[in-house]
Amino acid sequence: MIPLRDDQPTFSTPFVNYFLIVLNVLVFVWELSLGHRALNAFMMQFGVVPHHALAVLTGHSYDPIGTAVVPLFSSLFLHASFLHVGGNMLFLWIFGDNVEDYLGHFTYLVFYLVSGLAAGVTHILLNQASRVPSIGASGAIAGVLGAYFILYPKARVLVWFPPIFFFHVPAWLMLGYWFVINFVSGTATAIAETSQTRGGIAFWAHVGGFVTGVILINVLRERPHRYRYGTW
Numbered sequence: 001m002i003p004l005r006d007d008q009p010t011f012s013t014p015f016v017n018y019f020l021i022v023l024n025v026l027v028f029v030w031e032l033s034l035g036h037r038a039l040n041a042f043m044m045q046f047g048v049v050p051h052h053a054l055a056v057l058t059g060h061s062y063d064p065i066g067t068a069v070v071p072l073f074s075s076l077f078l079h080a081s082f083l084h085v086g087g088n089m090l091f092l093w094i095f096g097d098n099v100e101d102y103l104g105h106f107t108y109l110v111f112y113l114v115s116g117l118a119a120g121v122t123h124i125l126l127n128q129a130s131r132v133p134s135i136g137a138s139g140a141i142a143g144v145l146g147a148y149f150i151l152y153p154k155a156r157v158l159v160w161f162p163p164i165f166f167f168h169v170p171a172w173l174m175l176g177y178w179f180v181i182n183f184v185s186g187t188a189t190a191i192a193e194t195s196q197t198r199g200g201i202a203f204w205a206h207v208g209g210f211v212t213g214v215i216l217i218n219v220l221r222e223r224p225h226r227y228r229y230g231t232w
Contacts, residue, residue: 001159001160001161001169001174001177001178002090002159002160002161002162003090003091003094003095003157003158003159003160003174004094004157004158004159004160004166005094005157005158006094006095006098006152006155006156006157006158006171007155007156007157008098008152008155008171010097010098010100010101011101012100012101014096014097014100014101015105016100016105016106016108016109016112017092017093017096017097017100017108020092020096020112020137021089021092021093023077024077024079024085024088024089024092024137025085025089027077027078027079028078028079028085031078031079043078043133043135044133045067045071046070046071046074046075046078046135047071047074047075047078047133047134047135048071048072048075048120048123048124048133048134048135049071049130049131049132049133049134050123050124050127050128050129050130050131050134051128051129051130051131052067052068052131053068053071053072053124054068054124054128056068071120071133072116072117072120072121073113073116073117075120075133075134075135075136076113076116076136076137076139076140077137078135078136079135079136079137080135080136084136088136088137088138088141089137091138091141091144091145092137092141092144094157095141095144095145095148096108096112096141096144098148098151098152098155099111099144099147099148099151099217101223102147102151102217102222102223103217103220103222103223104223107220107223111143111144111147111213111216111217111220112140112143112144113140114143114212114216115139115140115142115143115144115146115209115212115213115216116137116139116140116143116209118139118143118208118209118211118212119138119139119140119142119143119202119205119206119208119209119212120134120139120205121208122139122204122205122207122208122209123139123202123204123205123208126186126204127202127204134202134205136202138202138205138206138209139202139205139206139208139209140209141209142182142205142206142207142208142209142210142213143209143210143212143213143216144213145175145178145179145210145213146175146179146209146210146211146212146213146214146217147213147214147216147217148171148175149171149172149175149176149179149210149213149214150213150214150217150218151217152171153170153171153172154170154171154172155170155171156168156169156170156171157169157170157171157174159174179206179207179210182203182206182207182210183203183207185201185203186203186204186206186207189203
């Protein structure tokens with residue numbers, strides 16, 4: 001179920017959402033310029049590696065605290081493939097503008113980063129022995145999806161069921177389905193694999209980000225003068 005567009009209007013220009021999309025794409029283009037060995041080393045340094053992060057935070061490693069904290073944010077702007085970055089940016093493009101419109105520019109940026117941070121922490125806690133670096137904006141974007149799920153459950157989303165089917169579905173159904181799939185997949189992965197070898201999609205980061213988005217959007221206030229077009 002791939003979203004293509006929604007029908008929820010906005011009343012301001014989503015400058016921060018545009019910036020995040022452009023930044024992610026530029027970083028990915030830069031990644032393509034690196035050799036295989038350099039790219040792997042870069043991902044190990046700036047991706048979230050649960051085993052290393054816990055070793056640093058619990059005092060079992062002499063590495064600086066920054067080597068555990070910085071990746072929680074830097075990993076949000078790294079991607080492994082064209083499909084990875086393209087899929088993430090598609091979701092951010094469709095759903096992020098409405099959440100930014102509701103919160104305002106600065107608050108939305110903070111919301112995005114906090115959701116990503118929570119996603120990374122969730123991934124670390126539920127994959128403590130993993131030595132595989134986790135990268136991607138999907139944890140932060142999951143927070144955006146959680147907020148959209150609460151704010152605009154009745155918005156209509158055009159989705160594509162490959163190879164040829166197109167349907168309009170309510171946002172609560174599309175995003176609820178997305179959350180359930182990630183929760184079930186995370187549970188199944190935890191049962192099927194050991195934490196030593198677990199890699200691939202960070203399903204629990206998605207779950208943690210989504211839940212964080214739901215919580216935050218119920219705490220944060222709507223920006224003032226929201227319906228006055230062009231207002232910051």
